[in-house]
Amino acid sequence: MKFSKPHTLKQIADLINCKYTGSSDFPVLGMNEIHVVEPGDIVFVDHPKYYGKALESAATIVLINKDVECPEGKALLISDDPFRDFNKLTDYFNPFKPSNSAIAKSATIGKNTIIQPNCFIGNNVIIGDDCEIHSNVSIYDDTIIGNNVTIHAGTVLGANAFYYKNRPEGYDRLKSGGRVVIEDNVDIGAACTIDRGVTADTTIGKGSKLDNQIQIGHDTIVGEKCLIASQTGIAGCVVIENNVIIWGQVGVKSGITIAEGTEIYAQSGLGHSTEKGKSYFGSPASEARERFKEMAYIRKIPEILKSLKS
Secondary structure: OEEEEEEHHHHHHHHHHHHEEOOOEEEEEEOOOOOOOHHHHHHHHEOHHHHHHHHHOOOOOEEEOOOOOOOOOOOOEOOOOHHHHHHHHHHHHHOOOOOOOOOOOOOOOOOOOOEOOOOEEEOOOOEEOEEEEOOOOEEEOOOOOOOOOOOOOOOEEEEEOOOOEEEOOOEEEEEOEEEEEEEEOOOOOOOOEEEOOOOEEEEEEOOOOOOOOOOEEEOOOEEOEEEOOOOOOOOOOOOOOOOEEEOOOOOOOOOOOOOOOOOOOOEEEOOOOOOOOOOEOOOOOEEEHHHHHHHHHHHOOHHHHHHHHO
């Protein structure tokens, strides 16, 4: 999330009432999660296990719960609760704005686009030309939709990320200030759910086609001309490169990369990154040909045991 104008380190520290290390006029341009940070961004960290990763990231401002040595060229915001204060910044720079109409006044809808009854189009949504938005679709604030996109009934774009901190009193949600971006010539089936990014974008690339009942988690990037079949669940922060095929009832772990041209067979559970152009099957998924060989050997076990007894 980039701010509408640059802020100083002191201005940010005053917003969340915390101490800081660095020049008071150190520039702050935005805030992001660690996998998408750039120079000028704030990243937060609240566990010693991840201090090094945050301090060595591209982010130049680290919101942290301990006064540690500050790397050269960076600044620290020292908070007793970085998770809470990251939420405060999200609320300040991208607050929730209620909409009192089915189609918000600030929404932009392109030429020849059809919006069927009972849809909700939120604040600052942009929908391109020649789109078909079928009944009971909900498109949350700030979503961007390209040209020639079809979205079938009951789909929800832009719900909150599934991201929580476990506190003694219960789970505390990390607020979502990112967007959903749907590029040109995408088809999305009925009853799909695509969550917005925490601070960046969840993106569906040009020409990709999604079947019914698919869940795509926050900050996931789906490349161009991908096919994803029904009842697939993709966790947050996954990178799916171009021309990937994912068949039905596949589960995908967060934070991995599915390489270009990968094919994942139905009912697989993928917990690791893949290699370009290969097929995978099983749970946990492995290279399909090797898995089929293993299954063939397993089927022979009763015959082998019988021969040993005789």
